[in-house]
Amino acid sequence: MSETTRFTRRALLGISLAATSFPFAPIGARADAPAQGGAHCSAAGTANVPPVPGPARKLTIAWNQNSTCTAAIPVAKEKGFFARYNLDVDYVNFAGSTDQLLEALATGKADGAPGMALRWLKPLQQGFDVKLVAGLHAGCMHMLAPKGGPAKLDDMRGKTIGVTDMGGPDKNFFSIRLKEAGVDPESDVQWRQYPADLLAVALQRGDVQAITGTDPVSYLYKRQFDLVEIDSNMNGTWAQIACCVIGLRGSLIRNDPAVAAAVTRAILDAGAWVACNPDEAGRIFKPFAARASAEDLANMLRLQGHHHQVLGPSLHDEIVRYADALKQIGVFRPSLDSARYAGKVTQDLFAT
Secondary structure, three states, X not given: OOHHHOOXXXXXXXXXXXXXXXXXXXXXXXXXXXXXOOOOOOOOOOOOOOOOOOOOEEEEEEEOOOOHHHOHHHHHHHOOHHHHOOEEEEEEEOOOOHHXXXXXXXOOOOOEXXXXXXXXXXXXXXXXXXXXXXXXEEOOEEEEEEOOOOOOHHXXXXXXXXXXXXXXXXXXXXXXHHHHOOOOOOOOOXXXXXXXHHHHHHHHHOOOOEEEEEOOHHHHHHHHOOEXXXXXXXXXXXXXXXXXXXXXXXXXXXXOHHHHHHHHHHHHHHHHHHHHOHHHHHHHHHHHOOOOXXXXXXXXXXXXXXXXXEOHHHHHHHHHHHHHXXXXXXXXXXXXXXXXXXXXXXXXXXXX
């Protein structure tokens, strides 16, 4: 591997944005610009990733444009982060199943995608040729209830929780959180599935006592129906765990490591910019969120952990934590070697 594609492991120990301080200034932000919410305006890692040489490299990114979790993707194009690394990126709005998305990546129909770790980890057991290369940000899942209803996880015993997907990341996450609170997510609570548009109706009718979901729907429901937040993945130590990750097709990493490093860095740069420029990021994302205003979207982005990014060993360790937690709620078998699994599904693009 050439010197342009080799980076030291020490330089990229997966440190989060909260710990970085090098003076890289993303496009549109000064190097000394004040951070919002304690965030630094620089992406994780300190390696100098050069632009891809030659003609601009064409890539395809699959993304779910209905989720504010993916705000870094349109920002990366709008603010020129992809262009900085000589990348010409097209988008595919992908609303299919996770298995279909991973199959699209593995077969080269797309080169990369952002996604929620708790949606990807179980399907990745099937051996798709896809690697997780970075944690993009923390926070974006919520458990909500009416005022006067359950106020904390311990109150959920004997209650029914509405979800949109029985295998969804929010159902898995709050099962983990209930387990941590001493509430058995299988025997102490019931889960009931509804279309997203009917969750609030079920809550108002009393068919469920709490609902879970992601932004922008959760944010808008909370305001529209005057709901309170029982829990989120921005509480406790989970606020320092990436909920959304970047995945790349394995053949891109093996055959074009410089391109893989460049597109990963471009998305992380964009995510760091989002953390420090939520107002403009909200305006950029507005065309993809018809029901939310740009101001709403900016507020959502402020509440999410876009200051937290991880690479390399730290990404591996966070996947180990997820795997251990998923074993506790029966998603992974108890005999799974979490460290081995994490080593199989993650890739340190910047290791020597």
